[in-house]
Amino acid sequence: MQNESLSHPMKTESAPKPISTYGNPPKSLVAFAQRHQDKIREVGDERGTEDGYWIYLKAGFCWDDQGLHSLHENTVSDIIRAFGSVMPCRCKDCAEQL
Numbered sequence: 075m076q077n078e079s080l081s082h083p084m085k086t087e088s089a090p091k092p093i094s095t096y097g098n099p100p101k102s103l104v105a106f107a108q109r110h111q112d113k114i115r116e117v118g119d120e121r122g123t124e125d126g127y128w129i130y131l132k133a134g135f136c137w138d139d140q141g142l143h144s145l146h147e148n149t150v151s152d153i154i155r156a157f158g159s160v161m162p163c164r165c166k167d168c169a170e171q172l
């Protein structure tokens with residue numbers, strides 16, 4: 075099932091690019107972001123300033139409210155749960171980037 079890239083060596087666009095991160099987010103959060111690269115552009119770890127974890131969304135998606143392009147929670151499990159509320163964004167900024 076997962077061998078498509080082997081049988082189609084020229085097809086490189088499906089190769090996962092490493093997600094952009096800063097700080098030192100745990101592997102579980104990076105792996106989660108990697109799986110949701112269609113929606114996530116960056117993951118941040120601001121535990122050093124007691125500001126928890128951040129997920130920055132790609133243009134076209136928002137969290138909780140139109141035009142809100144990032145999520146912030148103090149634990150990985152909370153931010154993954156919060157990510158369930160990500161929805162299509164139709165704000166002016168996104169419209170200009172899409």
Ligand SMILES: [Zn+2]
Nearest residue numbers: 141163165168
């Ligand atoms: Zn937007």
